[in-house]
Amino acid sequence: MDQADGHITKEYGYFKFNDFILNNLLHNYTKPLLLEVVLGFKTELAQILYTHLDLIMARRDHYERKTKELFDDLGLDGESYKHPSKRKQALLNPLKELTGVRLTTGIITTATLERTKDGTDFKLIVRKSARMSLPVAVHPHDASTHDAPEDVGEMVSETQSTATANELIIQAKELVARFFKRFHNVETSYPNSKAINQAISLITQFGIDQACHIIDFAHRAAQETKYKPQTFGAVLQYTSRALADYEDGKRRAQAAAREREERRREQEEEQLNRRYEDYRSQELDRVRETIPPDELALIEQSATAEFNQKDSNPFGRDLMRRRAIEDALAAHSQIPSLAEWKELQARASHHEGVSYEA
Numbered sequence: 001m002d003q004a005d006g007h008i009t010k011e012y013g014y015f016k017f018n019d020f021i022l023n024n025l026l027h028n029y030t031k032p033l034l035l036e037v038v039l040g041f042k043t044e045l046a047q048i049l050y051t052h053l054d055l056i057m058a059r060r061d062h063y064e065r066k067t068k069e070l071f072d073d074l075g076l077d078g079e080s081y082k083h084p085s086k087r088k089q090a091l092l093n094p095l096k097e098l099t100g101v102r103l104t105t106g107i108i109t110t111a112t113l114e115r116t117k118d119g120t121d122f123k124l125i126v127r128k129s130a131r132m133s134l135p136v137a138v139h140p141h142d143a144s145t146h147d148a149p150e151d152v153g154e155m156v157s158e159t160q161s162t163a164t165a166n167e168l169i170i171q172a173k174e175l176v177a178r179f180f181k182r183f184h185n186v187e188t189s190y191p192n193s194k195a196i197n198q199a200i201s202l203i204t205q206f207g208i209d210q211a212c213h214i215i216d217f218a219h220r221a222a223q224e225t226k227y228k229p230q231t232f233g234a235v236l237q238y239t240s241r242a243l244a245d246y247e248d249g250k251r252r253a254q255a256a257a258r259e260r261e262e263r264r265r266e267q268e269e270e271q272l273n274r275r276y277e278d279y280r281s282q283e284l285d286r287v288r289e290t291i292p293p294d295e296l297a298l299i300e301q302s303a304t305a306e307f308n309q310k311d312s313n314p315f316g317r318d319l320m321r322r323r324a325i326e327d328a329l330a331a332h333s334q335i336p337s338l339a340e341w342k343e344l345q346a347r348a349s350h351h352e353g354v355s356y357e358a
Helices: 019-026 035-039 044-056 067-074 084-098 150-155 165-184 193-206 208-225 232-290 293-310 317-332 338-352
Strands: 002-004 007-009 062-066 106-115 122-129
Touching: 035 044, 035 193, 044 067, 044 084, 062 067, 067 084, 067 122, 084 106, 084 122, 106 193, 165 193, 165 208, 165 232, 193 208, 193 232, 208 232, 232 317, 232 338, 293 317
Parallel strands: none
Antiparallel strands: 002 007, 062 122, 106 122
């Protein structure tokens, strides 16, 4: 609309879809594609395979295809793809890139290769989930499904994870925000889809705890070299070192936990021993008060004679003789030994923890 010399001139424009495009849209032959995801792949084969899977898995959660037929579908018929081992080698890195990546209808939870039942080829197995937080474990299939048609996979029951895809995206945004907070001290960030996809890939491959550790480790390592990455993707180069550091930290934490547990058990053992000594001392006092004096004197004389006969060590004889007399009194009065007393305590503790119903 333009206004000149008091006169308003209006112009209108129209557009129309090509009939072929319109027909494809109406029949669901054409669908949207996450361009940012496609452009984020490092290998060309990952891009080709992603667009193929995004279309094929639009209405299914499970897809299987032998690599020979798959490469035919993708139009890859080069000399280097004739042998199964070459096709497998070509797919290894692309499949790593595809794991955890968003499709327009969900998220790729697993993308693996398995040798076919007849051993003549490898089979691509891809699973998609619209509900997930961590990769879903691969489910074994019976022999009848190995060479079954592709659509049989739709009948395979999948283990659904507890968090929705939206929750995963929230986790990814928080992970990117963690990056900007660590590296740039920015409280509020506005991550693009590429950064979110990279964060989703980290979370689905390693879990949120390890993904956060990757960010923290990258920050510490970058400070040592005075490197300040501007984009989230720059931290991916620290993944291997960060995961190794995470495992080392976990082992140290487990060792510290074992040490604490050992100290706790030793303290409990010491407390039990002290309690037993108190118990034994009280029982011995009771025995001395209740046993007839002549019987008590006979027990002490017998214990002393036996001690003098067996033990000729001149050091600490008074203490050891007194202990021998106490042992004789304990045996005469059937006072439980340390091991027997501990067993009685364990039984009593067990019965106290058991509730009985009428």
